[in-house]
Amino acid sequence: MTTYSRMQFLDGANITSSGMIIFHDFAFSILMFILTFVIFMSFISLSTYKHMRLFKEYSFNMLEMIWTLFPALVLLALGVPSFLMMYFLEGELKGDLTVKAVGHQWFWSYEGNDLVSFDFDSYMKLDDSLSMGDNRVLEVDNSLVLPMMTKIRMIITSTDVLHSWALPSMCLKMDAIPGRLNTMNIISLYPGSFYGQCSEICGINHSFMPIHVEFVGWKDYIKNLTSM
Ligand SMILES: [Cu+2]
Structure with a gap:
């Protein structure tokens, strides 16, 4: 670049x-x-x-x-x-799938209950665990895998302070507010890896709670779900 x-x-x-x-x-x-x-x-x-x-x-x-x-x-x-x-x-806030992103100090966790119920934490990869070609302070240990060309309803919330779930390549940003469920739609037109960062100053490790979403085909999505 x-x-x-x-x-x-x-x-x-x-x-x-x-x-x-x-x-x-x-x-x-x-x-x-x-x-x-x-x-x-x-x-x-x-x-x-x-x-x-x-x-x-x-x-x-x-x-x-x-x-x-x-x-x-x-x-x-x-x-x-x-x-x-x-x-x-x-838009119309009715997705084919629903995923909930929960902000914590200082990581994100994702929950879903559509085909298989899942719930996992997504922490930033530390510098010494990065491999060649990884993006520093953007890579996470468990990334969110979603199917492409599918309307996904994202529910954003928080458990402690204000966070913000952002995905710049989709022009999306939504505040994560404790006690509130903010909703938005995500559709990706092509497969790929998309990165974002917490966009609301939320404490000392605000810069170290990245968001990584991978959009894959349905076959890989199901394969990933069943392996969780
Ligand atoms: Cu945050």
Whole structure:
């Protein structure tokens, strides 16, 4: 990975995250256009005094109409996709599978009860137990294995303090609050390994409770479930 590719978003692994990346680029291009236009116009009006006088002596109904309608259209173009994205992200909270992620000081544990009931803790791998090619402070001893192309309902909660379960490549982040069950949907369009970190400062080892989710095909998912 080069330096510049690290400045971009992670590749979107589901429809929402791909949509959000496209929306970011769209909003950014509008922003750049406005910035260039404003700088350009301010230079023109500063350098030519004649134009300024024209504005003072005549009224330009058409021009006023344009500079009222144009910003409104820009806001509409930004607002409509933004709201659509938000409602799409919320979605219908009914998954095919349900997994519960529980935050602890300082590790995550996962529970499920769909095909086989499971309950395991997921601790960060320490530096001396890392093998070649592992990601430091991101690798865990027991990662969460989920089937791809399946709507999974994630229930996020905590047993002690506030934590936050985040998966940047899916554009997902949900607070883990003691006594509350926060719910969101996860779908991965392709198999792969996705990493996240606790995103709510939760104590001394806040940086050392990573999240690792592996999306696999159903065959491997069942194989993994039965071996647990
Ligand atoms: Cu935490």
